[in-house]
Amino acid sequence: MATKGEVKKEVFESAEDLAVALAKYTAQLSDKFCKERGAFSVVLSGGSLINSLRKLVEPPYIDSIEWSKWHIFWADERVVPKDHEDSNYKLAYDGFLSKVPLLPGNVYSINDALSAEGAAEDYETCLRHLVKSNVVDISAASGFPKFDLQLLGMGPDGHVASLFPGHPLVKENEKWVTFIKDSPKPPPERITFTFPVINSSAYIALVVNGANKAGAVQNALGNSQNSEKLPVAMVSPEGELAWFLDTAAASKL
Numbered sequence: 001m002a003t004k005g006e007v008k009k010e011v012f013e014s015a016e017d018l019a020v021a022l023a024k025y026t027a028q029l030s031d032k033f034c035k036e037r038g039a040f041s042v043v044l045s046g047g048s049l050i051n052s053l054r055k056l057v058e059p060p061y062i063d064s065i066e067w068s069k070w071h072i073f074w075a076d077e078r079v080v081p082k083d084h085e086d087s088n089y090k091l092a093y094d095g096f097l098s099k100v101p102l103l104p105g106n107v108y109s110i111n112d113a114l115s116a117e118g119a120a121e122d123y124e125t126c127l128r129h130l131v132k133s134n135v136v137d138i139s140a141a142s143g144f145p146k147f148d149l150q151l152l153g154m155g156p157d158g159h160v161a162s163l164f165p166g167h168p169l170v171k172e173n174e175k176w177v178t179f180i181k182d183s184p185k186p187p188p189e190r191i192t193f194t195f196p197v198i199n200s201s202a203y204i205a206l207v208v209n210g211a212n213k214a215g216a217v218q219n220a221l222g223n224s225q226n227s228e229k230l231p232v233a234m235v236s237p238e239g240e241l242a243w244f245l246d247t248a249a250a251s252k253l
């Protein structure tokens with residue numbers, strides 16, 4: 001287990017170097033949790049993160065990772081059909097999941113036939129079952145599910161999952177999964193993990209590329225003059241937080 005509250009930060013010269021390091025990090029944690037728990041619960045966000053996972057589908061990882069022990073979840077999902085261009089599931093499936101030998105029953109996507117409220121409730125119910133069957137760990141400290149690894153991206157405004165700056169959902173502290181119908185970034189209807197679920201994680205990798213994100217990175221990690229704490233600055237897992245930044249994203253640090 002990582003040291004409680006440990007924060008690591010690495011800056012990479014290129015997107016390629018970042019992807020190589022992220023694959024190594026993920027593979028090492030997969031090995032650790034598959035040995036310790038017989039399962040590896042992995043949470044994905046959407047967006048640019050998926051492209052940063054591209055090295056995992058290549059040797060040596062494609063052959064060495066125990067893919068059948070992986071269980072895949074989403075930190076947030078847009079309330080659209082799974083074959084819609086805006087679907088985080090579709091993005092992950094096309095770019096990553098379809099290229100590795102996961103068990104289809106271990107991929108927990110939302111029920112796209114439901115409303116935003118219904119889909120959030122349904123996803124939380126699914127998580128509660130998986131906690132009972134020990135597929136997902138539970139945090140003794142918080143009582144919220146404790147995922148082994150959450151792989152999160154961040155928007156230029158500092159949002160993580162679908163928790164946006166200034167939105168009341170950032171303060172939700174009871175629900176595991178909630179919904180938003182007025183997302184400032186389209187599409188407007190989404191479901192999202194709440195901060196207590198994000199912050200109960202054993203490990204979080206925050207993966208950020210690009211100069212348009214440098215301000216939000218500075219808000220979280222640097223000496224920003226901006227007193228408003230962005231959602232990304234509220235990411236503080238029980239275990240380890242590892243930042244994977246390219247030089248452009250780290251340019252204001």
Ligand SMILES: O=C1O[C@H](COP(=O)(O)O)[C@@H](O)[C@H](O)[C@H]1O
Pocket residue numbers: 045046047048049076077078088152153154155156159160161162185
């Ligand atoms: O809308 C979303 O945006 C964020 C950030 O996306 P990026 O393309 O700027 O990396 C993403 O993490 C989230 O899952 C997604 O729904």
